Structures are given as structure tokens and as C-alpha cells.
Amino acid sequence: MTYPEGRTKPLTASPALNLFDEVRAQTLDLAAPLTDEDMGLQSMEDASPPKWHLAHTTWFFEEFILKPSLPGYRPKDDRFAVLFNSYYVQAGPRHTRSRRGLLSRPGVPEVMDYRAHIEDALREGLSRDAFTLERHRLEDLITLGCHHEMQHQELLVTDLLHAFSYNPLLPAYIEPRPAPVSGAEETGWSTLDGGLVEIGHDGNGFAYDCEGPRHKVWLEPYRLADRPVTNGEWIAFMEDGGYDTQPLWLMEGWAVREKNNWDSPLYWWRQDGTWWTYTLQGKRPVDPAAPVVHVSYYEADAFARWAGHRLPTEAEWEAAAATKPIEGNFLESGSLMPRPGKPGLWGDVWQWTSSAFSPYPGFTPPEGAIGEYNGKFMVNQMVLRGGSCATPKAQMRPSYRTFFYPHQRWQMLGLRLAADK
Structure with a gap:
């Protein structure tokens, strides 16, 4: 899997934007060991493919911040609103949850471009102070989006574990580490x-x-x-x-x-x-x-x-x-x-x-x-x-x-x- 290049760096500093940078980078770090084939795995309805997690967390910023409050914003692809909505009925129609693993298109490069598109739009809008929301409300929504993505970071690796468990090779997601040596202690x-x-x-x-x-x-x-x-x-x-x-x-x-x-x-x-x-x-x-x-x-x-x-x-x-x-x-x-x-x-x-x-x-x-x-x-x-x-x-x-x-x-x-x- 490759990373997008040429990202716009934030021009406006704030705790919310700093958190945004950290969380978005952490998600890419979690996806870095995966092949494109790994990125599409879905082993049950409760779980989602890594690629979908990367796209859905991006959709969240687009749906709740960019679309309603950044004048002139143009979506990367209007169809993504359906593909990457999870359960928000008031946000419109949704692709069937149990069939997320069938979404071979868009591919990983397109999803990564989508992430970069949203990040650039958010940072550019902040640099121009162009959002119609009051700044405190805007920062609250960015922070919520970051914590939402942190939840999906956990889901990404646990969903992946479930999918990998069906592979007879039992592949390791990360390099195995020596098991710590420690005896069981009595319960206090x-x-x-x-x-x-x-x-x-x-x-x-x-x-x-x-x-x-x-x-x-x-x-x-x-x-x-x-x-x-x-x-x-x-x-x-x-x-x-x-x-x-x-x-x-x-x-x-x-x-x-x-x-x-x-x-x-x-x-x-x-x-x-x-x-x-x-x-x-x-x-x-x-x-x-x-x-x-x-x-x-x-x-x-x-x-x-x-x-x-x-x-x-x-x-x-x-x-x-x-x-x-x-x-x-x-x-x-x-x-x-x-x-x-x-x-x-x-x-x-x-x-x-x-x-x-x-x-x-x-x-x-x-x-x-x-x-x-x-x-x-x-x-x-x-x-x-x-x-x-x-x-x-x-x-x-x-x-x-x-x-x-x-x-x-x-x-x-x-x-x-x-x-x-």
C-alpha cells in the first residue's frame, strides 16, 4: 500500500487540528503493513474491511463539516456518500453493511486520494477562515471526528484479526515479539x-x-x-x-x-x-x-x-x-x-x-x-x-x-x- 504525496500542511494551528494530524497519520500507520488484498477483507457483518474504515472516517469529516459549512466545497465523488455512510439514516441512503467486502471499487489508491482530498479541503478552509460555523463549534466537530476515527482504528485491527483467523496460514499483522516472562500473581x-x-x-x-x-x-x-x-x-x-x-x-x-x-x-x-x-x-x-x-x-x-x-x-x-x-x-x-x-x-x-x-x-x-x-x-x-x-x-x-x-x-x-x- 502506498501513501498519497503532496499533502497540504496545516496553515492554522489549534489543538483540534493538531489532533487531526496525529490521528490521520496513525490510521495510515495502521494500514501500512497491509496489502491491497488485505484492505478488502470482510469476514462477517459485524466487521468491516480496512479500506472501508479508511474511507468511512473520511466521509465523517466530509458529511458533518465540509458539506454543510464550507461554501464552495465540491465532493471528490458524490457516490461515496452512499458507499461510506455507516448507520446515519438522516444522512441519506447507505450501502448494505454485510456487503462492504464486495466493494472492489473504488480501489485503495482512490480511497487514499479521497482521504487526501478531504484533509486538504479542511486545512485550506481553515487557512482562509472560510467555514460558516463558529470556530468553537468547528473545533468541537473536528475533535469529534478525530475520536470517531480513533474508535475505528481499534475496529480496523480487531476486524482484521477476525478476517485473518480464517486464513490457514494464520498470518501475523505485526512482527511477532518475544513473549514477556511473568508469573501469575494472586488477585488482590x-x-x-x-x-x-x-x-x-x-x-x-x-x-x-x-x-x-x-x-x-x-x-x-x-x-x-x-x-x-x-x-x-x-x-x-x-x-x-x-x-x-x-x-x-x-x-x-x-x-x-x-x-x-x-x-x-x-x-x-x-x-x-x-x-x-x-x-x-x-x-x-x-x-x-x-x-x-x-x-x-x-x-x-x-x-x-x-x-x-x-x-x-x-x-x-x-x-x-x-x-x-x-x-x-x-x-x-x-x-x-x-x-x-x-x-x-x-x-x-x-x-x-x-x-x-x-x-x-x-x-x-x-x-x-x-x-x-x-x-x-x-x-x-x-x-x-x-x-x-x-x-x-x-x-x-x-x-x-x-x-x-x-x-x-x-x-x-x-x-x-x-x-x-
């Missing part, structure tokens, strides 16, 4: 007093609409494990018949387990008496000391019940994280694998909570198509907290909520235990 527990706490974004810096309004929640005293559940602990659950013990499972979870014949986390297999897993660094033996990853909410809930504990609520998780520094293994580390040892609250794996993704008291989505970003997904999904080894660190803050359906496993999903005091 933090005891928290609970009481009346505030959760939700405090208004300082960027946040998605679903992170507010900030509000009060009453918590009973509770305990929170100081590390995620490990592969070694998960193997003990498996060996004790956890996948075959129906009373441990929610009814719907048991039905999903039976339908899909689950007996281990996604990407695991047994070979010569050893558990192996497929990762973005290729295949390798399962490290007992590393956090378990690629497990569904149903599996996480069953494990917690087997362990005699439970999953934390998102309010419990946020209250515990409110004063903790955001340190962990994020996308920028380049490993794209959870670390063994004793990771903290942040990074390595997303952690399932027992909280449904629902609106906070007083939540109102923004008007227009941009209001479709989160609000219409507030049903039948569960919240996860903490970020993963594929999450950009700039996405992280105590109030950040990501969400997935309880059966999904292809993301970097793990768990941390909680207990009543």
Missing part, C-alpha cells in the same frame, strides 16, 4: 466505601454525548479485583466444566453457547496438550499470566458466578477509576496483545460490567444526524470500561463507555471481578 482486592458518588463526564475536555449528564449514584460498599481475570484462571474454569455447567449460565447465554458450540475463548485451540491462541502477532501458546481476552458477556458472567463473585457495575468501576492515573498497554505500545503480570484498571482488555447501555438521567441526543452517534443504540447492549491494547490512549477517561452485544467476542473483551463487601 480493593475495598471501596461506596456511598453517594457522581459519575459521568465532568465537562472538562472531550466526551461523547452518552457520557453525560453527570449525576449521582448510590453505591453499597464493595470490593474490586486489582487485575483482570487471567488465562490461567479461565483454563481452570474450563477444566472444571464451566462451559458445560448450565446453572452457571444465563438462559440466553446458555442457548448462544449451545448454538455456537463454545468451549473456550475465541481464537483458542488445543494442540499437543497445550492451549494455543491466534493474535495480531500470529499464533502462540496461551500465556496463563496474561488477561483472558475475546470472551462474551455471557461467558464473563458465567465465570464470575463460578468464581463466587460477580461483574462490577459501571458506576462501581468508574468510582474506583476516578482518581487512578490512566496508565496501561494501549494502541501506541504497538504490541496489540494484553500484557502478562498484573495490569491495572486501564488498557490491555476491555472489562465487561453488569450494566446495560442505557441513557443517564436527563440524557438528550444532539439534533440532526450527529445525534444518531450513540442514542439509538441504547438497547440490548452491555457497557465495558477501561480500554484495551488496541485502544488509543487519548480515548481514555473515567467516564468513557463502550458497548457491545452480550454475544460478541471479536473485540479485545475481558473481565474484572467484583464482590459485595
Whole structure:
């Protein structure tokens, strides 16, 4: 894959534009190891091809910033509005999600030219102060577009892992690194007093609409494990018949387990008496000391019940994280694998909570198509907290909520235990 040349450099400095430059470059770095054939892979409806991610994140800036607020702007190709819209009904018609992998045209060069076209138009419009939006609103939208692209950076590599897992060669996306040597540590527990706490974004810096309004929640005293559940602990659950013990499972979870014949986390297999897993660094033996990853909410809930504990609520998780520094293994580390040892609250794996993704008291989505970003997904999904080894660190803050359906496993999903005091 080649990069476009001759890009216009930004003529107007601002925090939003600096973030724009960093995020757009990071996306290209993630795509750099891929062949043109890799760029078109789509392995299931939940996933999208890398090429589509590169184009859709570009469409976002075009649809919500350039088209409505830059007089005289001319699209690179009017048809891209249909091809690269995801789920924004108010933005117009969309290409069928499950058929994104059939889009052999436009090719990779055209998508890269499209990215360059949008970037040049945005920077040129800023240099002339030509946008009709007030500057603070414009910068807010650029920042939102950057955080939207960061979400797609994580999706790009996890979608790619799922697609590569169907290749008998089990190719490595990045150069394999020596596995860190670290023994499994005992789980420690933090005891928290609970009481009346505030959760939700405090208004300082960027946040998605679903992170507010900030509000009060009453918590009973509770305990929170100081590390995620490990592969070694998960193997003990498996060996004790956890996948075959129906009373441990929610009814719907048991039905999903039976339908899909689950007996281990996604990407695991047994070979010569050893558990192996497929990762973005290729295949390798399962490290007992590393956090378990690629497990569904149903599996996480069953494990917690087997362990005699439970999953934390998102309010419990946020209250515990409110004063903790955001340190962990994020996308920028380049490993794209959870670390063994004793990771903290942040990074390595997303952690399932027992909280449904629902609106906070007083939540109102923004008007227009941009209001479709989160609000219409507030049903039948569960919240996860903490970020993963594929999450950009700039996405992280105590109030950040990501969400997935309880059966999904292809993301970097793990768990941390909680207990009543």
C-alpha cells in the first residue's frame, strides 16, 4: 500500500487540528503493513474491511463539516456518500453493511486520494477562515471526528484479526515479539466505601454525548479485583466444566453457547496438550499470566458466578477509576496483545460490567444526524470500561463507555471481578 504525496500542511494551528494530524497519520500507520488484498477483507457483518474504515472516517469529516459549512466545497465523488455512510439514516441512503467486502471499487489508491482530498479541503478552509460555523463549534466537530476515527482504528485491527483467523496460514499483522516472562500473581482486592458518588463526564475536555449528564449514584460498599481475570484462571474454569455447567449460565447465554458450540475463548485451540491462541502477532501458546481476552458477556458472567463473585457495575468501576492515573498497554505500545503480570484498571482488555447501555438521567441526543452517534443504540447492549491494547490512549477517561452485544467476542473483551463487601 502506498501513501498519497503532496499533502497540504496545516496553515492554522489549534489543538483540534493538531489532533487531526496525529490521528490521520496513525490510521495510515495502521494500514501500512497491509496489502491491497488485505484492505478488502470482510469476514462477517459485524466487521468491516480496512479500506472501508479508511474511507468511512473520511466521509465523517466530509458529511458533518465540509458539506454543510464550507461554501464552495465540491465532493471528490458524490457516490461515496452512499458507499461510506455507516448507520446515519438522516444522512441519506447507505450501502448494505454485510456487503462492504464486495466493494472492489473504488480501489485503495482512490480511497487514499479521497482521504487526501478531504484533509486538504479542511486545512485550506481553515487557512482562509472560510467555514460558516463558529470556530468553537468547528473545533468541537473536528475533535469529534478525530475520536470517531480513533474508535475505528481499534475496529480496523480487531476486524482484521477476525478476517485473518480464517486464513490457514494464520498470518501475523505485526512482527511477532518475544513473549514477556511473568508469573501469575494472586488477585488482590480493593475495598471501596461506596456511598453517594457522581459519575459521568465532568465537562472538562472531550466526551461523547452518552457520557453525560453527570449525576449521582448510590453505591453499597464493595470490593474490586486489582487485575483482570487471567488465562490461567479461565483454563481452570474450563477444566472444571464451566462451559458445560448450565446453572452457571444465563438462559440466553446458555442457548448462544449451545448454538455456537463454545468451549473456550475465541481464537483458542488445543494442540499437543497445550492451549494455543491466534493474535495480531500470529499464533502462540496461551500465556496463563496474561488477561483472558475475546470472551462474551455471557461467558464473563458465567465465570464470575463460578468464581463466587460477580461483574462490577459501571458506576462501581468508574468510582474506583476516578482518581487512578490512566496508565496501561494501549494502541501506541504497538504490541496489540494484553500484557502478562498484573495490569491495572486501564488498557490491555476491555472489562465487561453488569450494566446495560442505557441513557443517564436527563440524557438528550444532539439534533440532526450527529445525534444518531450513540442514542439509538441504547438497547440490548452491555457497557465495558477501561480500554484495551488496541485502544488509543487519548480515548481514555473515567467516564468513557463502550458497548457491545452480550454475544460478541471479536473485540479485545475481558473481565474484572467484583464482590459485595
